[in-house]
Amino acid sequence: MSGAVETSGRPGLLLLYGGTFDPVHNGHLAIARAARDRLRRPVRMMPAADPPHRPPPGADARHRAAMLRLAVAEEPGLSVDLRELERDGRSYTVDTLRALRRAEPAAPVALLMGADSFAGLMSWKDWRDLFSLAHLVVAERAGNALDDLPAPLAAELDARGCADPAALEGGPAGRILRLGQPLSGESATGLRALVAAGGDWRALVPAPVAGYIDRHGLYRDGGDTAAPL
């Protein structure tokens, strides 16, 4: 569908997809493609250096970025954005967006996330400020119903929800679009457990990513046992 991605160079929505990507899997790629196709904009997959609110990743940032590069190599309209790896400290999203806003005060920006991330948004640093910094694009995720949210989040979804992707181009921030894409069941936690258990995991990631995990011995003991790059 690459022909449907806007490539004219017009200033338009910057679509960032943040994650630990430990490792990137087919579920990540499915929602990135769905967002690209629905919004007709490229998607930048942005690995977190030191993700907040979770234990340290099983693979270090260089491996996670290398796997992302392999995963998007043949994907029109998907790319890797290393801005969180290029700064020190925890990868709080609000800090990333504030830095971006210093360079791009008025450009429409959207953050793509799964429904589980959205449901936990109130635990994020300065979570209410996120709405003045970016739009949110929320992908459905199995087991994470968006009709059972904490009241403050449900109120934000009511007030800010929109059905038309064009609404995201109309202002820099503040709207929430539900992606409504088909569900994909993959999770990185499940995948790491399968690798550690010697289970059947290779079909859950693009073939070049499976090759990388094998070559570097990632996730075999459930932690980062990787050979150096």
Ligand SMILES: Nc1ncnc2c1ncn2[C@@H]1O[C@H](COP(=O)(O)OP(=O)(O)OP(=O)(O)O)[C@@H](O)[C@H]1O
């Ligand atoms: N299968 C999926 N369907 C929808 N959203 C997903 C899916 N997998 C991941 N996401 C979303 O992608 C973003 C990045 O996810 P992350 O890198 O944490 O992967 P994960 O599979 O959730 O990993 P882990 O199991 O280690 O928490 C999050 O917003 C998450 O909600």
Ligand SMILES: O=C(O)c1ccc[n+]([C@@H]2O[C@H](COP(=O)([O-])O)[C@@H](O)[C@H]2O)c1
């Ligand atoms: O900024 C925060 O407080 C914050 C808290 C939890 C998650 N995030 C971001 O949300 C994205 C998905 O997180 P994760 O842990 O599901 O990979 C990733 O870009 C994280 O940096 C951000």
